[in-house]
Amino acid sequence: MDFANQIILVSAALITFSIFAGVLSSRIGAPLLLVFLAFGMLAGEDGPGGIVFHDFSVAYLVGSFALALILFDGGLRTSREALTRAFGPAVLLATVGVVLTAAITGLAAKFLFGLGWAEAMLLGAIVGSTDAAAVFFLLHLRGLRLKSRVAATLEVESGVNDPMAIFLTLALVTIIIHGQAIASWESALDFFWDFLWQMAGGIIFGLLGGAFVLRAVNRLELSAGLYPILAGALALLVFALTQSVGASGFLAVYLVGFTLGNNPHRATSEIARFSDGMAWLAQIGMFLMMGLLVTPSALLPVLLPALGVALVLIVVARPVAVVLCLLPYRFAPRETAFVSWVGLRGAVPIFLGTIPILSGVEGAHTMFSVVYVIVLASLILQGWTVSWAARLAEVELPPRAAPRRRVELDLPAGKGKSVVAYTVDPMSILALRHMTRLPLPAGTSVISVMRDGIVRTEGLNEGVMPGDVVMMLTTADAVATLDRLFGVRKSRAKAKDAGMIDFVLDASAGAASIADIYGLAFEPEERPLTLEEFMRSRLGKDVKEGARTRVGGVELIAMQVSDGSVHQVGLDLDPPPRETTLTTLRTRLVEMLRFLREQFLADNARS
Template identity: 50%
Template sequence: MEHAIYFVTLVGTALVVAAAFSSLIAFRFGAPLLLLFLCIGLATGVDGLGIEFDNARLAYFAGSLALAIILFDSGFGTPLNALKQAAGPALSLATIGVILTTGIFAVAASYFLKLSWLESSLLGAAVASTDAAAVFFLLRAGEIHLRERVRSTLEVESGTNDPIAIFLTITLVEIIAAHANPEANVLAANLFLGFLANMGLGAVIGVLGGFGIVRLVERLNLDHGLLPIFVLTLSLMVFAAAGAIGGSGFLAVYLAGLIAGNSDIRAVTILRRFQDGMSWLAQIIMFLILGLFATPSQFPAILVPAVLLGLFLIFVARPLAVWLCLIPFRLPRPEVAFVSWVGLRGAVSILLAITPLLGGLEHGRLIFNAAFIIVLVSLVVQGWTVGPLARRLGLIVPARLGPLDKVELELPGSAHH
C-alpha cells in the first residue's frame, strides 16, 4: 500500500514535469501546447507505457473542477473595456454561434458517422465551443499583437461560450438516455426554456458571488499567503452553488471572476500571480487526464470520417456560423476571416464528449473517440497557422507597453501573524 502511494505520486509528478518542459518547446516553436499535453497523456496511457485509466466519472469530475479554475482566472483577467468593446460580436458568437455550429455540424456528422439526428447534434454540441486556453496560448507564444477589437472578440468569445455548449451537451445526453424522441418544435421549446433557466440562475449566482468575494476580501484581514487560497475556494463555492440549484456553474464562476478582477480588490497582484499558476496547473492536469483516458487503438475504425468531420468544422461549419453571427456588426472581411479561423477546439470538447459515456449511451465511446480526433485535427491544422494568417490579413499591430507590474511591500510592523 505504501509503495503504491509513492509510485502514483512519482508517476503523477513526472507527467506534470514533462508537461511543464513541453511548454518550453511550444514557446520555442509556436506549437499548440494543448497538443503536446494530450500527446504526453496518450503516450503514457494504455496503448503507450501501459497506464490504464478508464474511470469516466473521475475524469469528468477532475476536468470540471479544472475548467472552473480556468474560467475564474479567464474572467479575472478580462478587462471591462475589452468586454464593452467586443460584447456584441463575442456574445453573439458565444450563443447563436454555438447553436449554429452545432446544427451545421450535425448534418455532416449524421452522414459520415451514420448517427441519429440527436446523437449527431450531441457530437456537434461537444465540439461547438472554442478553447480559451489554446487561443490565449497561441496568441502569447507567437507574440501575435492583434488589433484590439479582434483580440477582445476572441478572448471574450472563448471565455463565455463554454456554458452554452455544456448546457446543450448535457441536455441532449439526458434526452437520448431517456429514449425520448420529441418533435422538433417541442425539443426547441424545451431547450430554450431550459437554457434561460440554466443561464439565468448561473448569472445571478455569479454576480452575487463575485460581489461577495470582493466584500469578504475587503472585510477580512487575511494574511497574504492565505488570501489567494481563500479566493480560489470561494470561486469553487460559487461554481458548486450555481450547479446545485440547476444553474450554470461555469457561467457563474466566469462572471464571479469578471466582477472580482475588475473591482478594486485588495492584493490584486498576488491574486493574479497565484491564479495564473493555478490555471496552468489545472490545464496540465485536465489535458493529461483526458489524454490518459483516450484509447488510440480504437481510433483507426473511425479515423477517416472523424478527420473529414474535423475539416468540415474548420472550413465550413465554423466560418458559416461566424459569418452569419457577425453580419449585423459589419466587421471588415479580414477580421471576420481571422475570427473564423481561430476557432480552436480543445479540452472542453473532449471533456464534454465524456458525458455520453456517463449517460450510458450506446454510441458513447464512438462519440468520444470522434471528438478526440476532431480536436487533434483542429490543433494540427489551425494551431500552426494562426500567426502567418494574422500577418497575411494585416491584423498585426506594433506591440504596446503593458501596464506596470505593481509590487506590494510590507513595511515593518505591518505584517499580520
Template identity: 45%
Template sequence: MELINQFVLAGAALLLLAILASALSYRTGMPLLLVFLAVGMLAGEDGPGGIVFNDTGIAYSIGSVALAVILLGGGLNTRAESFRAGLRPAAGLATLGVLITCVITGLFAAWVLDFGLLQGMLVGAVASSTDAAAVFALLHAKGLTLKQRVSATLEIESGSNDPMAVILTIVLLDLITAGQGLPGWDTLSLFALQMGMGLVAGIGGGRLLVWLTHRLRMEPGMYPMLILAGGLTLYGLTTVLGGSGYLAIYLAGVVIGNRAPRESRNILQVHGGLSWLAQIGMFLMLGLLATPSRLLDDAPAALAIALVLMFVARPLAVWLCLLPFRFPPREQIFIAWVGLRGAVPIILALFPLLAGVPEAHTVLDVAFFVVLISLTLQGWSIPYLARRLRLEVPPAPEADERFDLGAGANGHTLFGYRLAPQTPVLDRSAADLALPGTARLITVLRNGAALSPEAAGNLATGDVVYVLARQDDSAALGELLVSATAPAYLEKRQFYGDFTVGSEADMASVAELYGLPLPEGAARMTLADFLADRLHGVPVAGDRFRLGNIEFVVREVEDERITRVGLRIPTHLQ
C-alpha cells in the first residue's frame, strides 16, 4: 500500500510540475511538448529526480493509448470543410510522402551510422511520419489561425500518416529478423488492409457512437465517457483485427465532431482536457525513458540525420506530393517546415527493442535526438514563419459561453457574449439591436441583474448578452458582439482591405471601375470564376491575387465557391 501511495505522489507531483512549467511556453515561446519532455528528462535517471524507468513494454503500451486519445480529440475538432480543402494533398503526404521521407532519410542514416541498408531504412521509417500530438498542440496552443488549406493539410496528414510509418517499420523489422532482402507485394496488401479496415471502422464506428448518444438517456457527464470508451474500443478492435487503430479512432472523432451528438459541447470540452492530459503524460513518460548521457554518444550522427530530414527529405517529399495541387511556394515551405516529430518516432523506435534488433538502442537514441531537434528548432519558429509567409488569417470571433439546447431546439444554440471595450454594439439600444438571420437577444446581465432588452437601454462595457441563434449566424454575431483582439496586421480592414465586392460581379465592370488591366478571356467571367481560375484548387479565405495596383483577397467561401472578396492596395505588404 505504501508503494502505491509513493507512485501516486511521484506521478501527481510530476504532472503538477509539468503544468506549472508550461507557463514557460507562454513567456518564452518554448513549445509546450518540449517543456513536458524536458521535465520528464530532468526527473529521469540522469536528472535531479533520479527516477529509473527503462521498461519499453510499458512505455509502448502507455504511449499507444495516449496517442489514440490525442487522435480522438484532434478528430473531434476537425471540421468537415477542412477535408474538402486538404484531404487529397494530405493523403499524398500521408502515404507517398512518408515513403519518400523514409527512403531519403534511411539512405543517409545507413551511410552516417555505418548500418546495413535495411537497418538504415529502419531509422528512416521510424522518423518518417509527422506527429499528431505535436502538430495539434503547436498549431492550436500558439493561437495561430492559418489559412484553411494549410491547417487542414497538416492536421489530416498528421492524423493519418501513422499507418504508413507503422507498416514500413514492421516490414523492415520482419526482413531484418528473418535475414531477407527487399520487401515484396505482400507489403502493399498489408498497407491496403490497414488503411481499409481503419477507414471502415472509423466511419462506421463514429456513426454508431453518434447514434448511441441520441438513443441513450444518461447523466451529461457520461456522454464524453461514452465517446472515449467507444473510441478506444474501436482502436483496440481494429488493431487486433489487423487494421490501423490510429486511423480508425481519428476518423471516428471526425465523424462524431461533425454530426452533432448529444452534449456535443460537453464532449468537446472534456476531450480537450483529456487530450492535454494524454500529451503531458506521454511526453513525461518518454522523457523518463530517455538517457541524456547516452544520447551524447550518437549526437553528431543523429544531428546530421535530423538536419537531412528537415532540410532535404521532408521538403522534397512535400514538393513532389503537392506538385499536382499547385500549392503556392510559401505554403509548401510552411508545410515542409511543420513536419514536426514527436511521440510517434519514439514509440516506433521501441519496436526494434521489443524485437531484439542489435542496433535498437542506436535507433532509439537517434529518434529521441530527432524529436528534440524538431520540437526545438521547428516548434519554436512556427509562429514567426507563419507571419513572415503571410499564412495567418484573422481569427473568427467566438462567444464567451455557448449552451447547446438539444434535439428539440431545431438547431438553435444560446450564445453568451461579455461586451469588452471597443465592441461595435456599445452605446446602442439593446431593444433595437439588428442581429443577423433569425438571431434574437434574450437577456442582458448587468451588475448581477437579468434585464429584458427593453429594460436594458443602451449596451455598456461589462454587460453580458445572451442571444438565441443558429450556428450559421455565429460568425456574423461575433462581428457585432466581440471586440477585435487580433494583432494589427490581422485587423480585418488591413488584411482584407477597405472595400468588399460581391463575387458575382463581372470582371469587365470591376476592371473598368478600378482601372485594372483586363486579362484575356476574363471579360465574360464573374469575379469568383476569375479568382478560382487564377488561384487553382479549392479556394480558401486569405487567398490573394494581385491585378494591376489592386490585390483581391478571398474573404468568404461557401461550398468551395467564393462568396465575398476584399479589395486592398498592397502598398505596405512585406
C-alpha cells in the first residue's frame, strides 16, 4: 500500500516539476522536450533523485503506448490540404530518406566505434527517423508558423517515417541474432514483402479503423465527456490489432487520427482538447521515463565518438538525404536547408534503442548510450535554434493574431459548421479600423451581438465596439480569418505571407458598396467605379497578378488576371507599414551603389 502511494507521489511530483521547469525554460528558449529528458536524468540514479530504473520492457511498453497517442494527436492536427500538398516529398523522405540517413550514419558509426557492418547499420537505423513528438511540438505548440509546403512536409514526414525505422531496426536485429544475411533473392524478397506488408497493412487498417471510429462517434449517443475516451480507446485498439498482424500500428493510428480530424463529427472540440492533453501527458511521461532509463555516468566513455556520429548525422547524413529526396519537387535552396536542419531526434530513437537490449544483442547497452547522446545533441543543437534557422532560411511567416477570448460550440455531425463567440478586443482590427459594417468571410453569419449585457438580434451587420460579444455561425475554414479580425493586432514581419489576404472580392462589385462594408477611404471620383476599373485607374491598363494598391490603412490586391481583365480582388485589412522616406532613400542609395560597383567591376573585367 505504501509502495503504491509512493509511486503515485513520485510520478505526480515528476510531472508537476517538469511542467514548472518547462515554463521557466521557455524564457531562455530551451526546447521543452529537452527539459523533460534532462529532468528525468536528474531524477535518476546518478542525479539528486536517486531513482533506480532499468526495466527496458516497461520502457518499451510505455513508449509504444505514448507514441501511439502522440501520433493519433498528430493525425488529428494534419489537414487534408497539408497531406495532399506534401504527400510526395514526405513519403520519399519517410522511406528513401530514412534509408539514406541510416546508411551514412551507420558508416560513420563503423569507423568511429569499430563496429561490425550489421551493428553499425543498426545504430544508423535507430536514429534514422525524425521524431514526431519533437516536430509536432515545435510546429504547433511553440507558435512557429512556416511556409505551408515546408510545414506540411515536416509534419507528414515525421508522422509516417517511423514504420521504416522500425522495420530496419527489427530486420537488422534479426540479422545480428540469427546470423541471417541477404545473400539470395529469396531472403531479399522476404524482407521486401515484410516491409510492403508493414506499410500496406498500416494504411489499410488505418483507413478502415478511422472510418469505424468516425462512424462510432457519430452514431453512438453518449455523454459529451465519453466521446474523447471512446475515440482514444478505439484508436489504440486499431494500433494494437495492426501490430498483432505484423503491420505498422504507428502508421495506422496516425491515419485514424487523420480521418477523424478531417471529417465532421459531433465531438470535434472535445476530442481535440482531450487528445491534446493526452499527447502532452504522453510526451512528458515518455521523456521522463527515457531520462530515468539512462545512467549519465555510462555516457562518458562514449561521449566523444557519439558526438562525432551526431555531427555526421546532423550536417552530412540528413542534408544529403533531404537534398536527394526533395530534388524532384523543386524546393528552394533555403527551404531544403531548413528541412535538413529540422531533422530532430527525440524519444523515438531512444524507444527503438530498447529493442536490441530486449532482443539480447551484444553491446546493446553501449549502443543505447550512444543513441542517447545523439538525441541530446540533436535537441540542444537543432531544437534550440529552430526559430533562428526559420528566420535565416526565410521560411517563417508572420504570427497570426490570437483572440484572447474565443468560445466554440460544435453542432451535430454532418452540418460542417460550428458556433463561435468572440469578445471584441480594443486592439483588434475591427476596433482600430472603426468599420461601419462587420466584414465576414464567406459562409459566416452573425447570430447575435451582446453589448452591456443586452443581446441584439437585429442590425447585426453593423459595426462593433470593444467589449461586444459576437456570436457567429461559421465553417472551420473561416476561423483563421475570424481570429485575425477579432485578435489583437500585432506588428507584421517583413516577409509577406500570401495567405494573409482576408477576403476575396468580385472585381465587378461597385467600389462604393465595398467601401461602405469595409470602411475603405475611396476618393469621391473613385466611388462610382467597379473594383476592376479602380485597379486599372491605380495600376494602369497592364495589371499584373499580385499587384497591390493602398486605400487608407488597407490594401487591394489583383488576385485573378486573365486576358487583360481583373476578375478577383483580394483585401488585406492589416498590411505591413509603408516604408518611411528615409528607408526608401536608403534602399535606393544601396541599389545605386550596387549598380555602380557592378559597372566598375564589369569595366575592369573588359580591360
